[in-house]
Amino acid sequence: MQSNPTTYAEIHEYWAESSVEERMERFAKLPLADAQEFYRQLSTRHQFELLCQKNEREQTVWIRLLDPDDAADLLQEAEEDEQKRLLSLLDDNTRDDVQALLKYREDVAGGLMSPRFCRVRPDMTVSEALTYVRRQALEVETIYAVYVLDQAQHLLGVTSLRRLFTSEPPVKIESFMRSNVVSASVEADQEQLSRLFAEHDLIAIPIVDENNCICGVVTVDDIVDVVQEEATEDIQKMGGSEALGAPYLEISLLDMLKKRAGWLTVLFVGEMLTANAMAHYEDEIAKAVVLTLFVPLIISSGGNAGSQASTLVIRAMALGELRLSDWPRVMRRELISGALLGGILGVIGMLRIVLWEQAFHTYGEHYWRIGLTVSITLVGIVLWGTLSGSLLPFLMRRLRLDPASASTPFVATLVDVTGLVLYFSVARVVLGGALL
Amino acid sequence: MQSNPTTYAEIHEYWAESSVEERMERFAKLPLADAQEFYRQLSTRHQFELLCQKNEREQTVWIRLLDPDDAADLLQEAEEDEQKRLLSLLDDNTRDDVQALLKYREDVAGGLMSPRFCRVRPDMTVSEALTYVRRQALEVETIYAVYVLDQAQHLLGVTSLRRLFTSEPPVKIESFMRSNVVSASVEADQEQLSRLFAEHDLIAIPIVDENNCICGVVTVDDIVDVVQEEATEDIQKMGGSEALGAPYLEISLLDMLKKRAGWLTVLFVGEMLTANAMAHYEDEIAKAVVLTLFVPLIISSGGNAGSQASTLVIRAMALGELRLSDWPRVMRRELISGALLGGILGVIGMLRIVLWEQAFHTYGEHYWRIGLTVSITLVGIVLWGTLSGSLLPFLMRRLRLDPASASTPFVATLVDVTGLVLYFSVARVVLGGALL
Numbered sequence: 001m002q003s004n005p006t007t008y009a010e011i012h013e014y015w016a017e018s019s020v021e022e023r024m025e026r027f028a029k030l031p032l033a034d035a036q037e038f039y040r041q042l043s044t045r046h047q048f049e050l051l052c053q054k055n056e057r058e059q060t061v062w063i064r065l066l067d068p069d070d071a072a073d074l075l076q077e078a079e080e081d082e083q084k085r086l087l088s089l090l091d092d093n094t095r096d097d098v099q100a101l102l103k104y105r106e107d108v109a110g111g112l113m114s115p116r117f118c119r120v121r122p123d124m125t126v127s128e129a130l131t132y133v134r135r136q137a138l139e140v141e142t143i144y145a146v147y148v149l150d151q152a153q154h155l156l157g158v159t160s161l162r163r164l165f166t167s168e169p170p171v172k173i174e175s176f177m178r179s180n181v182v183s184a185s186v187e188a189d190q191e192q193l194s195r196l197f198a199e200h201d202l203i204a205i206p207i208v209d210e211n212n213c214i215c216g217v218v219t220v221d222d223i224v225d226v227v228q229e230e231a232t233e234d235i236q237k238m239g240g241s242e243a244l245g246a247p248y249l250e251i252s253l254l255d256m257l258k259k260r261a262g263w264l265t266v267l268f269v270g271e272m273l274t275a276n277a278m279a280h281y282e283d284e285i286a287k288a289v290v291l292t293l294f295v296p297l298i299i300s301s302g303g304n305a306g307s308q309a310s311t312l313v314i315r316a317m318a319l320g321e322l323r324l325s326d327w328p329r330v331m332r333r334e335l336i337s338g339a340l341l342g343g344i345l346g347v348i349g350m351l352r353i354v355l356w357e358q359a360f361h362t363y364g365e366h367y368w369r370i371g372l373t374v375s376i377t378l379v380g381i382v383l384w385g386t387l388s389g390s391l392l393p394f395l396m397r398r399l400r401l402d403p404a405s406a407s408t409p410f411v412a413t414l415v416d417v418t419g420l421v422l423y424f425s426v427a428r429v430v431l432g433g434a435l436l
Numbered sequence: 437m438q439s440n441p442t443t444y445a446e447i448h449e450y451w452a453e454s455s456v457e458e459r460m461e462r463f464a465k466l467p468l469a470d471a472q473e474f475y476r477q478l479s480t481r482h483q484f485e486l487l488c489q490k491n492e493r494e495q496t497v498w499i500r501l502l503d504p505d506d507a508a509d510l511l512q513e514a515e516e517d518e519q520k521r522l523l524s525l526l527d528d529n530t531r532d533d534v535q536a537l538l539k540y541r542e543d544v545a546g547g548l549m550s551p552r553f554c555r556v557r558p559d560m561t562v563s564e565a566l567t568y569v570r571r572q573a574l575e576v577e578t579i580y581a582v583y584v585l586d587q588a589q590h591l592l593g594v595t596s597l598r599r600l601f602t603s604e605p606p607v608k609i610e611s612f613m614r615s616n617v618v619s620a621s622v623e624a625d626q627e628q629l630s631r632l633f634a635e636h637d638l639i640a641i642p643i644v645d646e647n648n649c650i651c652g653v654v655t656v657d658d659i660v661d662v663v664q665e666e667a668t669e670d671i672q673k674m675g676g677s678e679a680l681g682a683p684y685l686e687i688s689l690l691d692m693l694k695k696r697a698g699w700l701t702v703l704f705v706g707e708m709l710t711a712n713a714m715a716h717y718e719d720e721i722a723k724a725v726v727l728t729l730f731v732p733l734i735i736s737s738g739g740n741a742g743s744q745a746s747t748l749v750i751r752a753m754a755l756g757e758l759r760l761s762d763w764p765r766v767m768r769r770e771l772i773s774g775a776l777l778g779g780i781l782g783v784i785g786m787l788r789i790v791l792w793e794q795a796f797h798t799y800g801e802h803y804w805r806i807g808l809t810v811s812i813t814l815v816g817i818v819l820w821g822t823l824s825g826s827l828l829p830f831l832m833r834r835l836r837l838d839p840a841s842a843s844t845p846f847v848a849t850l851v852d853v854t855g856l857v858l859y860f861s862v863a864r865v866v867l868g869g870a871l872l
Contacts, residue, residue: 041635137602144580144597144639161580161597166573198664199477201657203580203639220656221637227660228634231667232751235674239747239844240740248752249765257773260744261780267740268781272788274732279798285728289721292728296710296735296852303739304676304703304845308696311675315668316684329685337693344697345704352708362715408675408844409740416732 024053036065044070045246048077051086060089067141068097069114069222076106100215109193110186112226113207113216114141119149120173122156127169133161142219145204148177153213155181155206183208186215190226195320197223234318237402238311240267240409267409273417274299281424288435290363291427294349294374295420301345301378302419303412306385309334310411313390314403327394331387338386342379350375366434373423373430380426381419388414460489472501480506481682484513487522496525503577504530505550505658508537536651545629546622548662549643549652550577555585556609558592563605569597578655581640584613589649591617591642619644622651626662631756633659670754673838674747676703676845703845709853710735717860724871726799727863730785730810731856737781737814738855739848742821745770746847749826750839763830767823774822778815786811802870809859809866816862817855824850 027035027050039047039062047066051059051074063071063086071090075083075098087095097115104110118140120129129146137143146164148157157177167176183206184193196205197220204219233243242259244251251259278285278295285292313330316322322330353371357363363370389411393403428436463486466474475483475498483502487495487510499507499522507526511519511534523531533551540546554576556565565582573579582600584593593613603612619642620629632641633656640655669679678695680687687695714721714731721728749766752758758766789807793799799806825847829839864872 134601137598143601161601162573165570165579165597194660194664197657198660203657220660221633221639224630224634224656224659224663227663227667228630228755231663231671232755235667235671235747235751238671239674239743241744241748244748247755247757248748249757249762249769253769253772256769257776260773261777264737264740264744264777265780265784268733268737268784271733271736274736275729275788278729278732282725282729286725289718289725292721292731293711293714293718295728295731296714296856297704297707299732299736300707300710300739300845300848300852301700301704303736303848304700307675307845308677308700311671312677312680312684315671319664319668319683321683321685326685333689333692336689337696340693341697341700344701348701348704352711409736409743412736412739412848416736420732 023050039065040070044073044077048074056089059086063089064091064094067114068094068116069101069112069141072098072101072111073106075102104186107190108186109184109188109190109205109207109218110215112190112193112222113186113218115216116140117204117206117214117217118143118146118161119214120146120159122148122150122172122174122177124173125169126164126167126171126173129173130164130169133164141217142204145202145206145217147206147214147217148173149214155183155208155212155214157181158206160203181206183212183214184218185210190223191230191318193218194223194227194230230318234314234404237404238314238407240264240407263407263409267413270413271416274420277417277420277424281420284424284427284436288427288431290370290435291373291424291431294370295423297349298374298377298381298423299416299419302381302385302415303408304385305338305341305382306389306411306415307408309337309386309389310393310406310408313393314406317393317397317403324394324397327391330390330394334386334390335383338383339379341386342382345382346375346378349378366431369430369434373427376430377419377423377426380422381415384418384422385411385415459486475501476506480509480513484510492525495522499525500527500530503550504533504552505537505548505577508534508547509542511538512542540622543626544622545620545624545626545643545654546651548626548629548658549622549654551652552576553640553642553650553653554579554582554597555650556582556595558584558586558608558610558613560609561605562600562603562607562609565609566600566605569600577653578640581638581642581653583642583650583653584609585650591619591644591648591650593617594642596639617642619648619650620654621646626659627666627754629654630659630663630666666754670750670840673840674750674843676700676843699843699845703849706849707852710856713853713856717856720860720863720872724863724867726806726871727809727860727867731859733785734810734813734817734859735852735855738817738821738851739844740821741774741777741818742825742847742851743844745773745822745825746829746842746844749829750842753829753833753839760830760833763827766826766830770822770826771819774819775815777822778818781818782811782814785814802867805867805870809863812866813855813859813862816858817851820854820858821847821851 030038051062054062066074075086078086090098100115101111116139118133118136120132133143133146144161146159146161147155150156157179158181159173159177182196182200182202184196186207186209204217206214207216207218208214236243240263242262244259350371353363353367353374357367392406392411396403396406463471487498490498502510511522514522526534536551537547552575554569554572556568569579569582580597582595582597583591586592593615594617595609595613618632618636618638620632622643622645640653642650643652643654644650672679676699678698680695786807789799789803789810793803828842828847832839832842
C-alpha cells in the first residue's frame with residue numbers, strides 16, 4: 001500500500017484516487033494484522049465496497065471484525081436482500097445487537113449507540129464490581145463508565161472505573177454511585193447528544209428507553225465525528241447547496257452537480273423577480289439612468305448585511321444558545337445593529353457620491369438628491385437585510401425546517417427584490433420634480 | 437438560583453440576562469457543594485468575573501477548585517499585575533503547572549494540555565503498574581491512558597487502563613505496550629489535534645516537545661468544545677463578519693457591531709467599483725434601458741455560484757480533505773461544474789425572456805438577441821464565480837491567511853464587478869448594430 005498510508009487523509013486520498021481493482025489488489029498485499037486495522041479505519045462506504053468484492057467465507061471474517069454499531073452502519077449501505085444475507089454472517093450475539101440498532105435512524109442516539117456497556121448491581125462491593133467489570137472488559141465499548149442497574153435493567157446510577165479503582169474494596173456501590181445520571185433518549189438527535197457531551201465533559205452517555213431502561217451507550221470519541229459532520233452539513237447548506245454527504249474529492253461530479261443545481265435554480269427563479277421589479281420602474285430608469293449605477297451596490301449591501309445576520313443566528317441556534325422564544329430579543333438587537341450598520345454605509349455612500357461629483361462631475365446638478373436617495377435606501381435595505389436574515393431562521397425552525405436552509409444566498413435573493421422596490425420608491429419621493 | 441439552572445444553556449441564559457450584582461447574590465445563596473460544581477461549569481469569562489468580586493481569602497478557595505488547564509485559561513483574562521497576584525494564591529504544584537501552560541497560546545496543544553497524566557516505567561509488571569496508577573489516580577486528568585516513560589521522560593509507549601486491567605499480573609509493560617504512539621507537538625494547533633482525535637478514536641493524545649519528552653495530555657472531552665469553536669469561527673467568517681468569540685446573546689452590542697461593521701464597510705467600498713463599472717457603460721444603458729433589467733439577476737447568479745463553491749472548498753480544507761497541492765484537481769472539477777451549472781441557468785434565462793416576450797411583449801423586436809446576451813453572460817459569470825470561489829481559498833492559504841475569510845460576500849463582491857464588465861462586453865458584441 002503506497003508507503004502504507006496510516007492517517008485518514010492518506011488512506012482517503014489513496015482510496016479516492018485509485019480504481020476498485022487497484023484498491024483490492026493493494027489491500028490483498030497487506031499483512032493480515034495491518035489489513036484488519038486498516039479495514040476498521042475505512043469509511044463505512046469503503047468498508048462496504050471492499051466487502052462486496054469478497055466471497056462469502058471472507059465476508060464472514062471481515063464483517064465480524066466490526067463492532068455492532070459499525071456493522072449496523074455498514075448494513076445500512078446494502079439493499080434489503082443483501083442486508084439479510086450479510087446479517088446471517090454475524091455471530092448470534094452481534095446479530096441481535098445489530099438488529100436492535102437497525103431499528104433507529106443513523107443520526108439519532110439509538111443508531112449511534114453501542115449495546116455493549118459495563119454494568120454492575122447496586123449492592124455489589126467495590127471488589128466484587130472490579131472483578132465483574134474485568135470479566136466484561138473485552139466485550140464492552142468502554143469500561144471507564146460503569147452503569148448501575150437493577151434486575152429489570154433500570155438505570156439507577158453511574159460510577160467510573162477510576163472511582164472504583166480508588167475506593168475501598170468492601171464499600172458498596174450504592175453508597176457512592178452518582179444517581180443523578182445525565183442520559184439521553186433513544187430518539188435524541190445527534191445535535192442534542194453533542195451538546196450534552198460539550199456541557200458535561202463526559203466520556204460516555206447512557207441511552208435509555210421510555211421506562212429508563214438502558215439500551216446502550218454513546219462514547220465521546222464517536223461524538224467528535226458527529227460534531228464535525230453536523231457543522232459540515234450546516235456550512236454547506238448555509239453556502240446555498242444541499243449537504244454533500246461525502247468528502248469533496250470523493251463525491252462523483254454528477255452527484256455534486258445534483259446537490260448544487262437544485263438550490264442554484266430555485267434561487268435563480270426567485271431572483272428573476274428582480275427583472276420584474278426593474279421592469280416596473282423602466283420609465284424612471286429611462287429618465288434617470290444615473291439611478292441604475294447604484295443598483296448593484298445597494299442590493300449587494302442588503303445581501304451582505306443579511307448574510308452576516310443569518311449566519312450568526314443559525315450558528316447560535318445550532319449551539320443551543322438561541323431558542324425559538326428568543327426571537328424578540330434577537331429582533332431588538334438586530335434592529336439596533338441594522339440601523340447603525342445602515343447608517344455607517346449610508347454616510348460612506350453619500351460621501352462617495354459628493355466626492356466623485358466634485359472630482360469628476362459624474363452625477364449632474366441633482367447629485368445631492370441622488371446621494372440622499374442612495375443613503376436613505378442603504379439604511380433601509382441594511383436594516384431590512386439584518387432583520388429578515390436574523391428572523392428567517394426562527395421562522396424555519398418554527399415550520400420544523402432546518403434553520404441552516406435560511407442560507408446566505410436565500411436571504412440575499414429575498415433582500416434583492418424588496419431592495420429594488422425600496423430604492424425606486426425612495427427615488428420617486430426624493431427625486432420627484434427634479435430628475436423624475 | 438432561578439430553579440437551580442443545571443444545563444449550560446440555562447446557566448448561560450440566566451447569567452447573560454442578569455447584572456453582576458444579581459449573579460453574585462444568587463451565587464452566594466447556593467449550598468457550597470452546588471456552588472462549587474456550578475463554578476466549575478461556568479465559562480472562563482464568568483469564572484473570572486465572579487472571582488473579581490471576592491476578597492483574597494475567598495479567591496484562594498475558588499481558584500484552587502480549578503484544574504491547572506482551567507486555571508491557566510482564567511489567568512489569561514487578567515491584566516499582568518493581577519495575573520501575578522492570582523498565581524500567588526495557587527499551591528506550589530499547581531502554580532508550576534499553570535506557569536508552564538501560560539507559555540503557550542490558548543489554541544495550541546501546549547495551551548490546551550493538562551500537565552497531569554498517568555505514567556509508568558517499561559520494566560514494571562502489570563500488577564506493579566496497577567498499584568502505581570492507583571496512587572496517581574486522584575491527581576491526573578485521566579487514568580485511562582497510561583504513558584510509558586524512561587527516566588528522562590521520553591515517551592516510549594502507551595497502554596490503557598483497560599489493557600492493564602485485563603492482562604496477567606506478572607507480565608512486563610514493555611512486552612505489550614504500543615510503541616507506535618500517536619502524539620502531537622506543543623505547537624500543534626487545535627484544528628490538527630481535533631483531526632487526530634477524529635482519525636484515531638482516541639481518549640487522550642500525549643503532547644511532546646522537540647526531544648519526544650512528554651509535557652502533558654489533551655483529552656477528547658476538551659476537544660468536543662474545540663471542534664465546535666473552530667466550526668463556529670469558520671462559519672462566522674464565511675458569513676462575512678469577524679468571529680464573535682462569544683455567544684450571540686452574551687456579546688455586547690457594541691462589540692458585535694465592531695465585528696460586523698469592519699467587513700461590511702470593506703465589502704461596501706469594494707462594491708463601489710460596480711458604480712464605476714456601470715458608469716463606464718452609461719451610454720449603452722441609455723440606449724438600451726432593457727439591459728439594466730437583468731443586472732441584478734446576473735450578478736446575483738454569479739455570487740450564488742461562487743458562494744457554493746467557496747463554501748464547499750473552505751469546509752473541505754478545514755476537514756483536511758483538501759490540501760494546497762489539490763488545487764489543479766479542484767479547478768478541473770469546478771470548470772466542469774461551472775460550465776454545466778451556467779448552462780442550466782443560461783437555458784432557463786433564455787426561456788424566461790422568450791416566454792415573457794410572447795406573453796407581454798416586454799423586450800421589443802430584438803428580444804432574442806437580448807436573451808442571447810443574458811444567456812452567454814450567465815454561463816460566463818457562473819463559470820467565473822465557481823472558479824474564483826473555489827480557488828480563492830487556496831490563494832488565502834498560500835498567503836498564510838485563513839481560507840474562511842474568502843467569505844461568501846467577499847466572493848460575491850469580486851464576481852459582481854467583473855460580471856458587469858462581462859455583461860456589457862457581451863452586449864456590445866451581440867447587440868452591436870441592433871440596439872447598441
